Amino acid sequence: MKHITSGTILVTSLLTSAAFASDVYGPYPVTLKGYSGDATNSVSYSGQVGRQLLHNSLKKAISNGAPMNELKAYFNGSDSELPLLDPVSSADFKVDVSNINDVSKTNLAGKAYGGVINGWPGGMTGKEVLLSMIERAAQTENGYDAKHGHDYAQLVSKFTMGAVFYHQACDNYLDEKLEADNKPNNKPYNDKSGTYYTGKEHSWDEGFGYWGAAAHGATLSARQNYDIAKKKDMAASDANGDGVVNLKSEMNYAHSYYASAYDKGGVTDYYNTITKAFIDGRQIITDANGEALSDSARSDLKAKARIICSNWEKVIAESVFKYAGSVYSSLEALKEKPGDEALKRKYAKYWGELAGFSLSLHTSGQNLGELGTRIDRLVGFGPVVNGSKVTGVGPGGNYFVMAEANADKEMVHMLKLQKLMVDEFGVTAKNNDKLAGIANISEVLGAGDSAEND
Amino acid sequence: MGEVLEFFQSDIVGQFLNPRRRLFWGYLISALIIAILWLCIIKKKKIRQALRTIFDRSVWLSKSSRADMVCFIINRIFMVICRPILITQIFIATALYHTLHLQQIIPIGLFETAPVWLSTLLFTSFFFLLDDFSRFALHLALHKVPSLWEFHKFHHSAETLTPLTVTRTHPVEAILFTLRSAIVQGGTIAIFIFLFGQQLSLFTILGVNVFVVLFHGLGSNLRHSHISVSYPNVIENCLMSPAQHHLHHSSSQKHFDKNFGVALSIWDKMAGSFMYSSDKKLIFGIGSETEEYTQTIAHMYFVPIKKVWDRLWRHTYGNKCLLRISSTPHKKLMNFWRKYNVTDF
Numbered sequence: 039m040k041h042i043t044s045g046t047i048l049v050t051s052l053l054t055s056a057a058f059a060s061d062v063y064g065p066y067p068v069t070l071k072g073y074s075g076d077a078t079n080s081v082s083y084s085g086q087v088g089r090q091l092l093h094n095s096l097k098k099a100i101s102n103g104a105p106m107n108e109l110k111a112y113f114n115g116s117d118s119e120l121p122l123l124d125p126v127s128s129a130d131f132k133v134d135v136s137n138i139n140d141v142s143k144t145n146l147a148g149k150a151y152g153g154v155i156n157g158w159p160g161g162m163t164g165k166e167v168l169l170s171m172i173e174r175a176a177q178t179e180n181g182y183d184a185k186h187g188h189d190y191a192q193l194v195s196k197f198t199m200g201a202v203f204y205h206q207a208c209d210n211y212l213d214e215k216l217e218a219d220n221k222p223n224n225k226p227y228n229d230k231s232g233t234y235y236t237g238k239e240h241s242w243d244e245g246f247g248y249w250g251a252a253a254h255g256a257t258l259s260a261r262q263n264y265d266i267a268k269k270k271d272m273a274a275s276d277a278n279g280d281g282v283v284n285l286k287s288e289m290n291y292a293h294s295y296y297a298s299a300y301d302k303g304g305v306t307d308y309y310n311t312i313t314k315a316f317i318d319g320r321q322i323i324t325d326a327n328g329e330a331l332s333d334s335a336r337s338d339l340k341a342k343a344r345i346i347c348s349n350w351e352k353v354i355a356e357s358v359f360k361y362a363g364s365v366y367s368s369l370e371a372l373k374e375k376p377g378d379e380a381l382k383r384k385y386a387k388y389w390g391e392l393a394g395f396s397l398s399l400h401t402s403g404q405n406l407g408e409l410g411t412r413i414d415r416l417v418g419f420g421p422v423v424n425g426s427k428v429t430g431v432g433p434g435g436n437y438f439v440m441a442e443a444n445a446d447k448e449m450v451h452m453l454k455l456q457k458l459m460v461d462e463f464g465v466t467a468k469n470n471d472k473l474a475g476i477a478n479i480s481e482v483l484g485a486g487d488s489a490e491n492d
Numbered sequence: 493m494g495e496v497l498e499f500f501q502s503d504i505v506g507q508f509l510n511p512r513r514r515l516f517w518g519y520l521i522s523a524l525i526i527a528i529l530w531l532c533i534i535k536k537k538k539i540r541q542a543l544r545t546i547f548d549r550s551v552w553l554s555k556s557s558r559a560d561m562v563c564f565i566i567n568r569i570f571m572v573i574c575r576p577i578l579i580t581q582i583f584i585a586t587a588l589y590h591t592l593h594l595q596q597i598i599p600i601g602l603f604e605t606a607p608v609w610l611s612t613l614l615f616t617s618f619f620f621l622l623d624d625f626s627r628f629a630l631h632l633a634l635h636k637v638p639s640l641w642e643f644h645k646f647h648h649s650a651e652t653l654t655p656l657t658v659t660r661t662h663p664v665e666a667i668l669f670t671l672r673s674a675i676v677q678g679g680t681i682a683i684f685i686f687l688f689g690q691q692l693s694l695f696t697i698l699g700v701n702v703f704v705v706l707f708h709g710l711g712s713n714l715r716h717s718h719i720s721v722s723y724p725n726v727i728e729n730c731l732m733s734p735a736q737h738h739l740h741h742s743s744s745q746k747h748f749d750k751n752f753g754v755a756l757s758i759w760d761k762m763a764g765s766f767m768y769s770s771d772k773k774l775i776f777g778i779g780s781e782t783e784e785y786t787q788t789i790a791h792m793y794f795v796p797i798k799k800v801w802d803r804l805w806r807h808t809y810g811n812k813c814l815l816r817i818s819s820t821p822h823k824k825l826m827n828f829w830r831k832y833n834v835t836d837f
Contacts, residue, residue, distance in 0.1 A: 370600065449600075450590045457586065475690035476585045479681050482694050483581070483619075483701060484512035 061256040063246055063317050064287075068234050069328035070226055077234035080324075083286075086247025088142030089149065089202060090291040091122055095138065096146070096172075097195040098123035106176035113172055115145030125289065131269040132282045133289075141286065151201040151209075151401040157393070157414035159431035159438075164201035164401055168194060182386065186428050186437055187421035189383075192390030196357075199292045200398020203248040204350060209403030211245040212343035216336060223323060224330040238323045238331060238339075245343075246316045249350070250291030253277070256313040260301035263309055267295035297353045300467035308353050315345040347402065354398050355463035358413075359456050361392035363470025365421070366452040369445050382423070389421035396455075409462055416451040416458070503568045511700045514658055514708050523655065523713035530721045551718050555786075556651040562789050564659045567666060574663075578670055584678025585685075592686045604689040611688040616695045619680045620703040620755075626676045628759040630668060631752040639803055640665075642796040649785045649792065650716075651777040653741060657716035662796055707755050722769035732757045735769030742774040 065079035096112035102123070111120060120138040127133050135141055151164025158167045175181045175190030182189055215221045221237030235243070254277040255263050265271035267290040275283045283289055290298060297308035319342035322335050331339065368385035375381060396417045400410055420428035420437075427443040453472055459465045468474070507515045524546065531542035551557065593600065603611065634644035646662035661669070685692050695702040714721050714734035722728070722735035732753045740751040750767040753760045760766035778785065785795050 373599070446593050446596075450593045453586070453590060453593075472690070473586060473589075475685045475692050476582060476589065476681055479685070479692060479694060480580075480582050480585065480677065482696060482699065483677050483681075484510075 060317065060321075061254075061314065063251075063253040063256075063313070063320065066239070066320060066324045069239070069324060069326070070234060070236050071224065071328045073226075073234050075232055075234055080235040080239050081243055081320075082235055082240060083243045083247030084142045085144050086203075086244055086250075087286045087291075088138055088144040089146055090247075090250055090289075091135065091138045091141060091285065092120070092144070092146050093195065093198050093202070093292065094125065095120070095123040096198070097191050100172075100175045100181035100191040100194060103180040104176075106173065109172050109176055113145065113168065114147045115143065117143070125269050125283075125285070128269065131272050131275075133285055134282045135285045146198060146202050149202050149206050150198075151205040153401070155201075155397055155400060156411070157397045157400065157417060157419075159419045159428065164197075164205070164397075167397070168197060168201060171197070182383070184382075184386075185423065186439070187382070187386040187389060187423040188428075189386045189390035192387055193394050196391050196394020197397050200354065200395070200401045203250065203292050204354065204398055205401040205403070207245040207248040208343075208347040208350060209401065211241045211248070212347060213403060215241040216340055216343060218330070218333075218336060222330050223326050224328060236323070236328060238326075239320075242316070242320050242323055242339075245346070246320070248292075249294055249312060249316060249346070251294040251309065251313045251316075252290050253287040255290060255294065255298075256310050256317065260298045260307075260309060263290050263298035264295070264302050266290045267298065293350060293353050296357055297349075300353065300356050300469065303467050303469065306356075306467045308349050308356075312346050312349050312353075315342045315349075318342055319346075351399065351402060352463055352465060354395050355459045356465045356467050356469070357395040358392060358399070359459040359465050359467075359471075360469040361388050361395060362452040362455040362459070363472050364388035365392055366449050366472045367470065369422070369449050369452070373445065385421055386423075393417055409458070412458065413455065416455045418448075418451070422448050499569075499572060503572055504565065507568070511698055512704060514712055515655060516708065519708040519713055520655060522709050523711045523717070526711040526721060527714060527717070527719040530719060546719065548718065551652045552654060554652040556649075557654050557656070559786065559789060559792065560650065560654060560656040560660045563661075563792070564656055566789070566793075567659055567661060567663065570663045571666065571670075574667065578667065579674050581674040581677035581681065584674055585681040588679060588682035589686060592682060598687070600686055601689050603687050606688060608691060608693060611684070611691075612693045612695055615680070615684045615688070615692055616702065618684070619676075619694075619701075622680060623673075623676050624753070624755050625759055626672050627754045628752050628756075628763075630672050631754075632763065632765070634665065634668075635749055635752065639800045640668075642799045642803075645778050645781065645785055646792055646796060648741060648776075648778050649782050650741070651775075651782060653716040653718060653738070653776060655713040655716055658713075662793065664796070703755070712755075720769065720771075720774075722771075725768055728757060728768055729761065729766075730756060730758060732760075733769050736767065738774055738776075739767060739769055741776045743777050743779045744774065747774075 064081035066081055068077050068080045070080070092112050092115070096109065099109055099112055111118075116139070122133075122135050122138050125131070125133050126136075147165060147169070150168055153163060154161060155164050155167050160167075160170065162170060171190050171194045174183065174188070175194065178188075178190065181191040181194075216238075221227060221241045223236045223238035225237055226233040227235055227237050227240035252258075252263070252266060252275065255266075258266075258274050262271055262274040266275040266288075272283065275288050277288050278284070294309060294313070297306075297312065300306050301309050319339050322339050322342070323331070326332075326335060365385065365388045368381060368388055371381050372378065372385060396413050399413065400406060406413070418427060419430065422443040422445045425443055425445075426439045426441050428437045429440045430438040432438060456468075456472055460468070471477075507513050508517050508520075510516055511518060527546050528539070528542050531537045531545055532539060535542075537545065592598070634640045643662040643664045646665065647657070647660050650657045650660055681692075697705040711721060711734060715732075715737040717734065720735040720738050721733060723731060723733040727733070728736060732751060732755060736751045736753075736757065739747050747767065750765050751757065751760055752763070752765055757766055784791070786792055
C-alpha cells in the first residue's frame with residue numbers, strides 16, 4: 039500500500055511538472071551538432087528583449103519631452119549607455135536592468151518595415167514614417183502636437199509594435215525563415231564562433247522575443263499577465279523567486295500585454311493561444327535534435343506560425359476596435375464640451391493609439407488590398423481639431439489641413455471601423471463596442487427570418 | 493448528414509423549443525389549457541368531450557392539415573437557404589444609426605439621461621405598437637394588392653386550421669414578412685439607441701420580449717385552430733380574439749377583408765375592416781379556387797407564381813396595371829357564390 043501511494047505521488051508529480059514545463063518557453067537543450075561549448079540552454083532572444091526595452095524607453099522619452107538626439111538614440115541604438123526608462127525599479131517591482139545595452143546593443147531602425155505606408159501622409163516606408171514621427175515629436179511639447187492633434191508618444195509606440203515586432207515576426211522569422219533552405223536546423227544560425235543554437239531554433243526564438251510574452255506567461259492568468267505588464271504583480275512576474283524581475287524572461291511587453299488585456303474579459307484567449315503555439319513550435323524544432331527538419335515537421339511548424347500570426351493580427355484588430363470606440367466616445371464628449379482641453383488631449387491620445395494600431399495591420403507582409411484602403415480612409419491622417427484635420431503633407435513637410443472637418447462623419451467612421459474589424463478580422467473581445475446596444479437589443483428581439491404568417 | 497441533422501435540430505425542432513417562436517411548446521400547452529377551459533367553462537362541455545373536440549382527427553389529419561406539415565418543412569428549408577441573402581435588422585439598424593449621426597436636427601443622446609425604466613418602457617411599448625401595426629399594414633396589402641393576394645391565397649387555401657397553419661406561407665410572402673420584421677426592428681432600435689444611448693433595454697420574460705410572451709402565452713396559437721375562443725365585445729374592440737381571426741379566414745362573402753389585425757384590433761377599427769367574432773359555423777378556404785391552388789403541394793407553390801406571371805404579361809402586353817388596387821380581391825370567389833346563389837351560411 040505504501041509502495042502504491044508513493045508510486046502514485048511520484049507519477050502525479052512527474053505528470054504535473056511535465057504539464058507545467060510544457061507551458062513554459064524554455065529552457066531547451068543545445069542540439070547543434072558539433073557544438074562543444076558550455077551552453078546547456080539553446081534559447082536566445084536578448085536582441086528582441088533589447089528592442090522591447092528600446093520601444094518602451096522611446097515612448098517614455100517622447101512623453102518626457104526628450105530632445106531629438108536622445109529620441110534617435112533609442113530608435114537607432116547607441117554605443118554609449120542607454121538608460122532604461124521603462125520599466126524602472128520601484129519598491130514593489132524591482133527589475134534587473136538599468137542600461138538597455140547590458141541586455142543587447144541593438145536598435146529599432148534596422149528592423150522597421152520597409153514597405154510603403156499609405157495610411158500616413160507622405161508616401162513613406164514604415165521606417166521613414168517612424169523617423170518622421172520622432173522628428174516631429176522632438177519639435178513638440180512632450181510629444182503632443184495640439185494644432186494637428188497628433189500624440190507622438192502613442193503614434194510612435196503603437197506603430198513601432200507593428201512596424202518592428204509584428205513585422206519582423208510574421209513577415210520574416212515565422213515566414214521565409216521557416217523555409218527548408220533558409221536558416222536550416224542542421225546548421226548554426228550564423229557563422230560566429232560560439233554560436234550554440236541552430237538556424238531554426240534561433241529564428242523561432244526571435245519570433246517569440248518579438249511577441250514579448252514572459253517565458254512562464256502561459257502558466258498565469260490573463261489578469262496576472264496584465265498586471266505584470268502594468269508592474270503591479272511582482273509575485274507572478276518573478277518566476278524563479280530571486281526577488282527581482284528578469285526583463286529577458288519574466289516580463290510581458292507590447293502586443294502580448296494587449297492580448298492579456300483583452301483576455302481578462304473572459305471572451306478571448308489570445309495570449310495563451312499564441313504563447314502555447316510558440317512553445318509547441320519550439321518543441322517540434324527541439325525534437326529534430328539538430329537534424330534538418332523533415333517536410334512534415336516544417337509543415338507542423340508552419341501551422342503553428344499561422345496560429346500565431348492570425349491571432350496576433352486579431353490582437354491588433356481588437357486594439358483598432360477598442361480605440362475606434364474610445365475616439366467615438368471622445369467625439370461624443372467633445373460635442374457636449376467643445377472647449378475642454380483635457381478632453382481634446384484624451385481624444386488625441388486615443389486617435390494616436392488607433393492610428394498606430396491600424397497602420398500596424400499593414401506590416402505583416404500580407405497585402406490587405408481594398409480592405410487596407412478602407413481602414414486607412416476611415417482612420418484618416420489626424421483627428422478633428424477645432425473643425426479641421428490633416429489631409430496630407432507638402433514638399434516642405436508642412437501638413438495640409440482641411441478646414442471644414444465634420445466630427446459627426448468621424449463618429450460614423452469609427453462605427454464603420456468597428457464593424458469592419460468584426461466582419462473582416464473576427465474580433466470578439468470587442469472592448470468599447472459602440473454598436474453593442476444594437477447587437478444586444480437585436481439578440482433579445484430575435485431574428486425576423488420567419489416563414490410565419492399572422 | 494451532419495448538416496441535415498443540424499438543420500433538423502435547429503430549424504425544425506428549434507421552432508418548438510424557442511420561446512421567441514409562436515410554436516414554442518410552452519405556448520402550445522398554454523393554448524391547449526385555454527381551449528380546455530373555454531370548452532369546459534364557457535361551452536359547458538365535459539373534459540372528455542372537450543379533449544375529443546380539441547383533438548378532432550378530421551381536423552388534425554385532414555388533407556389541408558397534412559399539407560401544412562409538408563409546407564412547414566419546405567419553408568424551413570427555403571428560409572435556411574435564403575437567410576444569408578436576406579437583409580437583417582442589424583444591417584438596417586446600423587445603416588440608419590450612421591445616417592442619424594449625419595443629421596443636424598436631433599442631437600445624439602438627446603434623452604440619454606432619462607431613467608432606464610422610462611426608456612425601456614417607451615421602447616418596449618413603441619416597438620410593440622409599430623410591430624403590430626406593420627403586420628396589420630402588410631396583411632392588408634396582401635389582400636388588397638392583386639399580385640400579393642395571389643401569394644397570400646397559399647395561406648387562405650387552408651380548409652382546416654391548426655397551429656401549424658401559421659407557417660403555411662408562400663415563400664414570397666415569407667420574404668415580405670422577414671423584411672417587414674427587419675425594417676421595424678432595425679428602424680426602432682436605431683432611433684431609440686440614438687436618442688437614449690447604448691444602455692437601451694427591453695422588458696422581457698425569460699429573455700423574450702414581454703409582449704411576445706403575453707401574446708403567445710395567452711393563446712395566439714388558437715388563431716389558427718378550430719376552437720373559436722372569443723372575447724366580450726368591449727375587449728374585441730381593442731384586442732383581436734382567435735374567433736375574430738377565424739372570421740378573417742371565412743370564405744363567406746360578408747367576412748371578406750375583415751380583421752387584418754394580429755394582437756390589436758384598433759387598426760381594423762381605424763381602417764373600417766373591423767368585425768366582432770361570431771358564433772356561427774364558418775367554412776375556411778378560398779371557395780372555388782381552393783381546388784386549383786391545392787391539387788398538389790407543387791400547385792400550392794407554383795400556381796401563384798404562374799398567376800402573377802400571367803398578370804405581368806397582361807400588364808406588359810395588354811396595358812393593364814399590375815398593381816391596380818382592387819376593392820374586390822376575391823372576385824372569382826364572389827362569382828362562384830353568385831353563380832350558385834349562395835349568400836351566407
